[in-house]
């Protein structure tokens with residue numbers, strides 16, 4: 057992160073960016089202050105001829121989550137406030153709207169960035185139960201859009217706009233810290249499961265995870281932070297080298313190659329066997345159990361043949377499997393698997409000793425699946441476009457499944473196609 061000197065005005069004159077499709081707006085050139093380390097902020101104060109304790113005061117004010125602008129920090133002299141505002145943005149999220157669901161247990165925020173792009177974060181509250189303390193898990197975005205293009209995912213359908221920078225990632229957590237403070241609540245877990253593929257934006261994600269887990273900054277324990285990847289092997293290897301205590305989640309979705317290639321197109325580049333080998337190295341190096349995520353899509357990846365393939369791939373590893381009924385999204389013909397089918401799938405995994413849980417979907421009514429609100433905002437696709445997309449997916453899944461196995465291993469809905 058390039059930190060401006062105190063008298064250098066950043067953002068004078070708009071910084072034009074390449075125009076992707078849809079066209080992007082103009083970027084604000086001032087770095088977000090939450091993306092700056094305490095040392096770098098301290099250097100800024102020293103160069104500005106300000107007392108070091110002022111720097112600590114500003115950092116404490118920002119990280120407490122109480123202040124979304126320098127103007128809101130009453131202890132600061134007015135001249136310092138305007139110097140800070142000329143060099144940094146106190147909040148990179150220009151505008152946020154929050155939608156509640158589940159009787160207020162789930163809340164989803166749509167954040168607008170300086171260039172007009174929108175990203176999402178979701179807060180899920182879990183009341184205290186059976187001796188477990190109350191939890192509040194925040195799901196944050198790492199990119200605006202995503203280039204991986206998983207067909208069951210609303211973000212995948214939107215396509216890729218741009219990487220988020222460190223402050224844009226961290227400011228999602230600071231937004232919720234402020235939002236929750238009024239009720240005396242706090243975030244207990246953060247998961248990188250919003251929009252984007254975190255390990256295709258590794259520098260900013262690792263810097264953000266560092267800020268979130270640093271006791272001098274956001275201060276959430278590393279073990280309470282989960283990085284979810286669709287299987288970017290070099291990114292997993294980089295994490296292994298750093299030996300952090302973050303939880304690594306791998307979006308597996310299918311163990312049979314042809315089917316996984318349909319569900320997670322990165323399979324072509326990094327096959328599941330390589331992904332699982334890299335994740336196992338992370339588990340061995342850090343002692344942290346890997347979470348494998350499987351979105352359960354009715355009649356597509358929920359057959360017993362798929363369960364046995366996943367069991368074969370994962371058995372004996374330091375792993376936990378999460379089975380998540382697919383959240384229906386507009387552009388796919390697919391629906392979540394029925395509960396009894398997911399239970400049968402789970403039992404195959406449990407029989408080989410894999411710890412397996414079945415998740416309930418949260419916030420379906422507010423579109424809490426990855427990217428759904430932003431997709432809505434981008435405008436509903438025409439019924440013809442949806443029908444075309446759905447036909448394509450039916451054809452491609454039939455082809456993938458025919459390729460994957462013998463006829464009796466095929467899901468019943470596709471037999472005879």
Ligand code: SAH
Pocket residue numbers: 202208209210248249250251252253254284285286305306307349351380381382383384385425426
């Ligand atoms: N790109 C990363 C992290 C963001 S997606 C990844 O894929 O792991 C976070 C999780 O949401 C992934 O496990 C993804 O498979 C899941 N997801 C996406 N769309 C979904 C849907 N329609 N229903 C249920 N889960 C979904």
Ligand code: SF4
Pocket residue numbers: 202203204205206209210211212213250251252253286307426
């Ligand atoms: Fe990207 Fe993850 Fe969505 Fe796949 S599931 S398109 S990797 S955000």
